[in-house]
Amino acid sequence: MSKALGTALVGGGTGFIGSHLCNALKSQGYGVTVISRMPGPQRMTWNDLNRVGLPEGTTAVINLAGQNVLDMKQRWNAGFKQNVFNSRVNTTSSLAKAISNAQNKPSVFVSISGVGIYKADKVREYDEASVEPEFDFFSRLCHEWEKAAKLPKGPTRQVTIRSGVVLGRNGGMIKQLYLPFFCGLGGPVMPGDQYLPWIHIEDLTGLILFALKNDKVEGTLNGVAPQNVTNKEFSDAFAKALRRPAFFPVPKFVLNVLLSEERANMLTEGQKVLPKRTMSLGFQYKYPDIASACQQVVTKE
Numbered sequence: 001m002s003k004a005l006g007t008a009l010v011g012g013g014t015g016f017i018g019s020h021l022c023n024a025l026k027s028q029g030y031g032v033t034v035i036s037r038m039p040g041p042q043r044m045t046w047n048d049l050n051r052v053g054l055p056e057g058t059t060a061v062i063n064l065a066g067q068n069v070l071d072m073k074q075r076w077n078a079g080f081k082q083n084v085f086n087s088r089v090n091t092t093s094s095l096a097k098a099i100s101n102a103q104n105k106p107s108v109f110v111s112i113s114g115v116g117i118y119k120a121d122k123v124r125e126y127d128e129a130s131v132e133p134e135f136d137f138f139s140r141l142c143h144e145w146e147k148a149a150k151l152p153k154g155p156t157r158q159v160t161i162r163s164g165v166v167l168g169r170n171g172g173m174i175k176q177l178y179l180p181f182f183c184g185l186g187g188p189v190m191p192g193d194q195y196l197p198w199i200h201i202e203d204l205t206g207l208i209l210f211a212l213k214n215d216k217v218e219g220t221l222n223g224v225a226p227q228n229v230t231n232k233e234f235s236d237a238f239a240k241a242l243r244r245p246a247f248f249p250v251p252k253f254v255l256n257v258l259l260s261e262e263r264a265n266m267l268t269e270g271q272k273v274l275p276k277r278t279m280s281l282g283f284q285y286k287y288p289d290i291a292s293a294c295q296q297v298v299t300k301e
Protein backbone atom coordinates (compact mmCIF):
# COMPACT_ATOMS: atom_id res chain seq x y z
CA MET A 1 0.00 0.00 0.00
CA SER A 2 1.24 3.47 -0.83
CA LYS A 3 1.61 5.51 2.37
CA ALA A 4 0.92 8.70 0.49
CA LEU A 5 -2.30 7.64 -1.24
CA GLY A 6 -3.54 4.96 1.15
CA THR A 7 -6.08 2.29 0.28
CA ALA A 8 -8.95 2.56 -2.16
CA LEU A 9 -11.87 0.31 -1.25
CA VAL A 10 -13.77 -0.76 -4.37
CA GLY A 11 -17.23 -2.36 -4.16
CA GLY A 12 -17.78 -4.48 -7.29
CA GLY A 13 -14.05 -4.30 -8.03
CA THR A 14 -14.18 -7.72 -9.72
CA GLY A 15 -16.49 -6.50 -12.53
CA PHE A 16 -15.85 -4.97 -15.94
CA ILE A 17 -15.52 -1.37 -14.75
CA GLY A 18 -14.24 -2.34 -11.30
CA SER A 19 -11.31 -4.45 -12.50
CA HIS A 20 -10.30 -1.76 -14.97
CA LEU A 21 -10.45 0.82 -12.19
CA CYS A 22 -8.45 -1.36 -9.78
CA ASN A 23 -5.63 -1.66 -12.35
CA ALA A 24 -5.64 2.10 -12.84
CA LEU A 25 -5.63 2.71 -9.07
CA LYS A 26 -2.70 0.34 -8.55
CA SER A 27 -0.72 1.95 -11.35
CA GLN A 28 -1.28 5.33 -9.66
CA GLY A 29 0.11 3.97 -6.39
CA TYR A 30 -3.06 3.22 -4.39
CA GLY A 31 -3.37 0.08 -2.34
CA VAL A 32 -6.61 -1.63 -3.36
CA THR A 33 -9.11 -3.73 -1.41
CA VAL A 34 -12.09 -5.11 -3.30
CA ILE A 35 -15.48 -5.84 -1.78
CA SER A 36 -16.97 -8.94 -3.38
CA ARG A 37 -19.53 -11.60 -2.55
CA MET A 38 -16.64 -14.08 -2.90
CA PRO A 39 -13.84 -13.93 -0.33
CA GLY A 40 -10.22 -13.93 -1.56
CA PRO A 41 -6.83 -12.21 -1.26
CA GLN A 42 -7.01 -8.40 -1.08
CA ARG A 43 -10.78 -8.75 -0.71
CA MET A 44 -13.47 -8.40 1.89
CA THR A 45 -17.10 -9.48 1.65
CA TRP A 46 -20.14 -7.25 2.17
CA ASN A 47 -20.71 -9.11 5.47
CA ASP A 48 -17.14 -8.24 6.56
CA LEU A 49 -17.85 -4.60 5.75
CA ASN A 50 -21.08 -4.60 7.76
CA ARG A 51 -19.31 -6.35 10.66
CA VAL A 52 -15.95 -4.56 10.89
CA GLY A 53 -16.37 -1.41 8.81
CA LEU A 54 -13.76 0.20 6.55
CA PRO A 55 -10.27 -1.32 6.49
CA GLU A 56 -7.54 0.63 8.27
CA GLY A 57 -5.98 3.28 6.04
CA THR A 58 -8.92 3.64 3.62
CA THR A 59 -8.65 7.02 1.94
CA ALA A 60 -11.06 6.53 -0.97
CA VAL A 61 -14.22 4.46 -1.38
CA ILE A 62 -15.80 3.64 -4.75
CA ASN A 63 -18.92 1.57 -5.41
CA LEU A 64 -19.35 -0.24 -8.73
CA ALA A 65 -21.40 -3.21 -7.55
CA GLY A 66 -24.58 -4.24 -9.32
CA GLN A 67 -26.26 -7.34 -10.70
CA ASN A 68 -26.01 -7.34 -14.52
CA VAL A 69 -29.36 -5.95 -15.72
CA LEU A 70 -29.05 -7.19 -19.31
CA ASP A 71 -28.27 -10.80 -18.38
CA MET A 72 -30.36 -12.61 -21.01
CA LYS A 73 -30.44 -15.77 -18.88
CA GLN A 74 -32.42 -13.95 -16.21
CA ARG A 75 -36.15 -13.44 -16.64
CA TRP A 76 -37.32 -9.91 -15.89
CA ASN A 77 -39.53 -10.77 -12.93
CA ALA A 78 -40.10 -9.32 -9.46
CA GLY A 79 -37.34 -11.43 -7.87
CA PHE A 80 -34.68 -10.45 -10.39
CA LYS A 81 -35.71 -6.79 -10.26
CA GLN A 82 -35.29 -6.91 -6.48
CA ASN A 83 -31.75 -8.31 -6.97
CA VAL A 84 -30.95 -5.57 -9.46
CA PHE A 85 -32.19 -2.98 -6.97
CA ASN A 86 -30.64 -4.39 -3.78
CA SER A 87 -27.25 -5.10 -5.36
CA ARG A 88 -26.91 -1.37 -6.06
CA VAL A 89 -28.84 0.40 -3.33
CA ASN A 90 -27.99 -1.85 -0.37
CA THR A 91 -24.26 -2.04 -1.22
CA THR A 92 -24.13 1.74 -1.60
CA SER A 93 -25.91 2.34 1.70
CA SER A 94 -23.62 -0.18 3.47
CA LEU A 95 -20.62 1.82 2.28
CA ALA A 96 -22.20 5.16 3.25
CA LYS A 97 -22.95 3.73 6.70
CA ALA A 98 -19.41 2.37 7.08
CA ILE A 99 -18.03 5.81 6.17
CA SER A 100 -20.32 7.53 8.69
CA ASN A 101 -19.24 5.10 11.41
CA ALA A 102 -15.50 5.29 10.63
CA GLN A 103 -13.28 7.15 13.06
CA ASN A 104 -10.77 7.98 10.35
CA LYS A 105 -12.93 8.94 7.44
CA PRO A 106 -11.83 8.62 3.82
CA SER A 107 -11.45 11.83 1.90
CA VAL A 108 -13.79 10.80 -0.92
CA PHE A 109 -16.70 8.48 -1.76
CA VAL A 110 -17.51 7.95 -5.45
CA SER A 111 -20.54 5.97 -6.43
CA ILE A 112 -22.03 5.21 -9.79
CA SER A 113 -25.56 5.74 -11.04
CA GLY A 114 -27.11 5.70 -14.49
CA VAL A 115 -28.48 8.00 -17.16
CA GLY A 116 -31.77 6.11 -16.68
CA ILE A 117 -32.55 8.87 -14.18
CA TYR A 118 -33.39 11.02 -17.25
CA LYS A 119 -36.53 10.27 -19.24
CA ALA A 120 -35.95 9.04 -22.81
CA ASP A 121 -36.57 11.85 -25.27
CA LYS A 122 -35.38 12.68 -28.77
CA VAL A 123 -35.41 16.44 -28.24
CA ARG A 124 -34.72 17.34 -24.61
CA GLU A 125 -31.13 17.79 -23.46
CA TYR A 126 -30.16 16.82 -19.93
CA ASP A 127 -27.25 18.08 -17.88
CA GLU A 128 -26.39 17.42 -14.24
CA ALA A 129 -28.79 20.14 -13.06
CA SER A 130 -31.80 18.56 -14.80
CA VAL A 131 -34.34 17.42 -12.24
CA GLU A 132 -36.57 14.57 -13.25
CA PRO A 133 -39.12 12.96 -10.92
CA GLU A 134 -39.28 9.15 -10.79
CA PHE A 135 -41.15 7.76 -13.81
CA ASP A 136 -40.28 4.03 -14.10
CA PHE A 137 -38.35 1.19 -12.42
CA PHE A 138 -34.92 2.41 -13.59
CA SER A 139 -35.49 6.02 -12.64
CA ARG A 140 -36.68 4.94 -9.18
CA LEU A 141 -33.58 2.75 -8.92
CA CYS A 142 -31.29 5.66 -9.82
CA HIS A 143 -33.02 8.00 -7.36
CA GLU A 144 -32.72 5.48 -4.51
CA TRP A 145 -29.14 4.58 -5.52
CA GLU A 146 -28.10 8.24 -5.40
CA LYS A 147 -29.99 8.83 -2.15
CA ALA A 148 -28.21 5.84 -0.57
CA ALA A 149 -24.82 7.42 -1.37
CA LYS A 150 -25.56 10.70 0.44
CA LEU A 151 -23.43 11.31 3.51
CA PRO A 152 -24.06 13.55 6.49
CA LYS A 153 -21.93 16.73 6.39
CA GLY A 154 -18.34 15.82 7.18
CA PRO A 155 -14.84 15.50 5.82
CA THR A 156 -15.70 12.99 3.05
CA ARG A 157 -16.47 14.45 -0.38
CA GLN A 158 -19.29 12.60 -2.12
CA VAL A 159 -19.40 12.24 -5.91
CA THR A 160 -22.07 10.49 -8.00
CA ILE A 161 -21.28 9.61 -11.60
CA ARG A 162 -24.30 9.04 -13.86
CA SER A 163 -22.73 6.76 -16.41
CA GLY A 164 -23.81 6.13 -19.96
CA VAL A 165 -23.15 2.78 -21.69
CA VAL A 166 -19.50 1.95 -21.07
CA LEU A 167 -17.53 0.96 -24.18
CA GLY A 168 -14.58 -1.37 -23.64
CA ARG A 169 -13.39 -4.58 -25.23
CA ASN A 170 -13.84 -6.92 -22.27
CA GLY A 171 -17.28 -6.23 -20.92
CA GLY A 172 -20.61 -4.47 -21.04
CA MET A 173 -22.40 -3.90 -24.34
CA ILE A 174 -19.37 -4.40 -26.60
CA LYS A 175 -18.82 -7.91 -25.23
CA GLN A 176 -22.36 -8.83 -26.39
CA LEU A 177 -22.05 -7.06 -29.76
CA TYR A 178 -18.51 -7.98 -30.76
CA LEU A 179 -19.20 -11.38 -32.32
CA PRO A 180 -22.29 -10.46 -34.41
CA PHE A 181 -20.59 -7.28 -35.65
CA PHE A 182 -17.33 -9.13 -36.32
CA CYS A 183 -19.28 -11.67 -38.38
CA GLY A 184 -20.87 -8.84 -40.38
CA LEU A 185 -24.26 -9.50 -38.78
CA GLY A 186 -24.46 -6.28 -36.74
CA GLY A 187 -26.80 -3.34 -37.03
CA PRO A 188 -28.64 -0.73 -35.01
CA VAL A 189 -31.35 -1.37 -32.47
CA MET A 190 -34.52 0.02 -34.03
CA PRO A 191 -35.79 2.67 -34.44
CA GLY A 192 -32.10 3.71 -34.65
CA ASP A 193 -32.59 7.43 -34.05
CA GLN A 194 -32.77 7.01 -30.24
CA TYR A 195 -29.78 8.52 -28.42
CA LEU A 196 -27.16 6.20 -26.95
CA PRO A 197 -25.33 8.00 -24.12
CA TRP A 198 -21.88 6.38 -23.96
CA ILE A 199 -18.39 6.72 -22.47
CA HIS A 200 -15.16 4.85 -23.12
CA ILE A 201 -14.00 2.66 -20.21
CA GLU A 202 -10.69 4.57 -19.93
CA ASP A 203 -12.58 7.85 -19.65
CA LEU A 204 -14.92 6.50 -17.00
CA THR A 205 -12.04 5.20 -14.89
CA GLY A 206 -10.17 8.44 -15.65
CA LEU A 207 -13.18 10.40 -14.38
CA ILE A 208 -13.28 8.37 -11.17
CA LEU A 209 -9.55 9.07 -10.62
CA PHE A 210 -10.17 12.75 -11.43
CA ALA A 211 -12.88 12.77 -8.73
CA LEU A 212 -10.57 11.08 -6.22
CA LYS A 213 -7.73 13.51 -6.78
CA ASN A 214 -9.46 16.87 -7.10
CA ASP A 215 -10.73 18.40 -3.89
CA LYS A 216 -13.06 20.71 -5.79
CA VAL A 217 -15.00 17.81 -7.35
CA GLU A 218 -18.19 17.08 -5.43
CA GLY A 219 -21.80 16.21 -6.26
CA THR A 220 -23.21 14.86 -9.51
CA LEU A 221 -21.28 14.39 -12.75
CA ASN A 222 -22.62 13.00 -15.99
CA GLY A 223 -20.27 10.20 -17.04
CA VAL A 224 -20.89 10.46 -20.76
CA ALA A 225 -18.77 11.50 -23.73
CA PRO A 226 -19.29 15.01 -25.11
CA GLN A 227 -20.32 13.66 -28.52
CA ASN A 228 -23.97 12.60 -28.52
CA VAL A 229 -24.74 9.81 -30.95
CA THR A 230 -27.82 7.84 -31.93
CA ASN A 231 -27.91 4.07 -31.83
CA LYS A 232 -27.50 3.99 -35.62
CA GLU A 233 -24.49 6.33 -35.49
CA PHE A 234 -22.89 4.08 -32.86
CA SER A 235 -23.57 0.93 -34.94
CA ASP A 236 -22.10 2.52 -38.04
CA ALA A 237 -18.99 3.66 -36.14
CA PHE A 238 -18.48 0.25 -34.52
CA ALA A 239 -18.98 -1.62 -37.81
CA LYS A 240 -16.64 0.81 -39.58
CA ALA A 241 -13.92 0.29 -36.96
CA LEU A 242 -14.26 -3.47 -37.58
CA ARG A 243 -14.38 -2.86 -41.37
CA ARG A 244 -17.73 -4.62 -41.57
CA PRO A 245 -21.17 -3.51 -42.74
CA ALA A 246 -23.99 -2.74 -40.27
CA PHE A 247 -26.85 -4.05 -42.38
CA PHE A 248 -28.90 -6.01 -39.88
CA PRO A 249 -31.15 -3.86 -37.71
CA VAL A 250 -32.49 -5.42 -34.51
CA PRO A 251 -36.28 -4.95 -34.46
CA LYS A 252 -37.77 -3.51 -31.29
CA PHE A 253 -40.26 -6.36 -30.84
CA VAL A 254 -37.45 -8.94 -30.77
CA LEU A 255 -35.80 -7.19 -27.81
CA ASN A 256 -39.20 -6.72 -26.17
CA VAL A 257 -39.72 -10.49 -26.36
CA LEU A 258 -36.16 -11.41 -25.30
CA LEU A 259 -35.75 -8.92 -22.47
CA SER A 260 -39.33 -7.80 -21.74
CA GLU A 261 -40.34 -4.28 -22.69
CA GLU A 262 -39.34 -2.48 -19.49
CA ARG A 263 -35.76 -3.72 -19.75
CA ALA A 264 -35.62 -3.51 -23.57
CA ASN A 265 -36.47 0.20 -23.32
CA MET A 266 -32.88 0.73 -22.12
CA LEU A 267 -31.83 -0.08 -25.70
CA THR A 268 -34.83 0.90 -27.81
CA GLU A 269 -35.10 4.38 -26.23
CA GLY A 270 -32.45 6.87 -25.20
CA GLN A 271 -31.61 10.25 -23.70
CA LYS A 272 -29.48 13.15 -24.90
CA VAL A 273 -27.13 13.68 -21.97
CA LEU A 274 -24.51 16.42 -21.77
CA PRO A 275 -21.48 16.24 -19.45
CA LYS A 276 -21.74 19.96 -18.69
CA ARG A 277 -20.44 19.93 -15.10
CA THR A 278 -17.89 17.21 -15.86
CA MET A 279 -16.35 19.43 -18.54
CA SER A 280 -16.67 22.67 -16.62
CA LEU A 281 -14.65 21.10 -13.79
CA GLY A 282 -11.86 20.53 -16.30
CA PHE A 283 -12.05 16.81 -17.04
CA GLN A 284 -10.20 15.97 -20.26
CA TYR A 285 -11.51 13.04 -22.31
CA LYS A 286 -9.15 10.63 -24.02
CA TYR A 287 -11.93 9.42 -26.36
CA PRO A 288 -14.40 12.30 -26.83
CA ASP A 289 -15.80 11.02 -30.14
CA ILE A 290 -17.36 7.69 -31.09
CA ALA A 291 -14.97 6.98 -33.97
CA SER A 292 -11.83 7.09 -31.80
CA ALA A 293 -13.56 5.17 -28.98
CA CYS A 294 -14.68 2.36 -31.35
CA GLN A 295 -11.25 2.26 -32.96
CA GLN A 296 -9.62 1.73 -29.57
CA VAL A 297 -12.16 -0.93 -28.64
CA VAL A 298 -11.41 -3.05 -31.71
CA THR A 299 -7.63 -2.63 -31.48
CA LYS A 300 -5.89 -5.68 -30.02
CA GLU A 301 -3.71 -4.72 -27.07
Ligand SMILES: NC(=O)c1ccc[n+]([C@@H]2O[C@H](COP(=O)([O-])OP(=O)(O)OC[C@H]3O[C@@H](n4cnc5c(N)ncnc54)[C@H](OP(=O)(O)O)[C@@H]3O)[C@@H](O)[C@H]2O)c1
Pocket (backbone or CB within 6 Å): 012, 013, 014, 015, 016, 017, 018, 035, 036, 037, 038, 064, 065, 066, 067, 068, 083, 086, 087, 088, 091, 112, 113, 114, 115, 163, 164, 165, 166, 167, 171, 172, 173
Ligand atom coordinates in the same frame (compact mmCIF):
# COMPACT_ATOMS: atom_id res chain seq x y z
N1 LIG B 1 -21.25 -1.31 -17.95
C1 LIG B 1 -22.04 -0.27 -18.25
O1 LIG B 1 -22.25 0.05 -19.43
C2 LIG B 1 -22.67 0.55 -17.14
C3 LIG B 1 -23.34 1.75 -17.45
C4 LIG B 1 -23.92 2.51 -16.44
C5 LIG B 1 -23.83 2.08 -15.12
N2 LIG B 1 -23.18 0.92 -14.84
C6 LIG B 1 -23.14 0.46 -13.46
O2 LIG B 1 -21.80 0.27 -13.06
C7 LIG B 1 -21.72 -0.83 -12.15
C8 LIG B 1 -20.64 -1.78 -12.66
O3 LIG B 1 -20.95 -2.19 -13.98
P1 LIG B 1 -20.08 -3.35 -14.70
O4 LIG B 1 -20.38 -3.24 -16.15
O5 LIG B 1 -18.68 -3.31 -14.23
O6 LIG B 1 -20.82 -4.64 -14.14
P2 LIG B 1 -20.28 -6.13 -13.93
O7 LIG B 1 -19.12 -6.42 -14.80
O8 LIG B 1 -21.48 -7.02 -14.06
O9 LIG B 1 -19.76 -6.13 -12.43
C9 LIG B 1 -20.60 -5.81 -11.38
C10 LIG B 1 -20.02 -6.27 -10.06
O10 LIG B 1 -21.08 -6.20 -9.11
C11 LIG B 1 -21.01 -7.31 -8.24
N3 LIG B 1 -22.35 -7.90 -8.14
C12 LIG B 1 -23.06 -8.53 -9.11
N4 LIG B 1 -24.24 -8.96 -8.63
C13 LIG B 1 -24.25 -8.58 -7.31
C14 LIG B 1 -25.18 -8.76 -6.26
N5 LIG B 1 -26.34 -9.40 -6.47
N6 LIG B 1 -24.88 -8.23 -5.04
C15 LIG B 1 -23.70 -7.59 -4.83
N7 LIG B 1 -22.77 -7.41 -5.78
C16 LIG B 1 -23.05 -7.90 -7.00
C17 LIG B 1 -20.07 -8.35 -8.83
O11 LIG B 1 -19.03 -8.56 -7.90
P3 LIG B 1 -18.83 -9.98 -7.13
O12 LIG B 1 -19.30 -11.06 -8.07
O13 LIG B 1 -17.35 -10.01 -6.91
O14 LIG B 1 -19.61 -9.88 -5.88
C18 LIG B 1 -19.51 -7.69 -10.09
O15 LIG B 1 -18.11 -7.68 -10.11
C19 LIG B 1 -23.11 -1.44 -12.09
O16 LIG B 1 -23.76 -0.98 -10.94
C20 LIG B 1 -23.81 -0.91 -13.31
O17 LIG B 1 -25.21 -0.76 -13.16
C21 LIG B 1 -22.60 0.14 -15.81
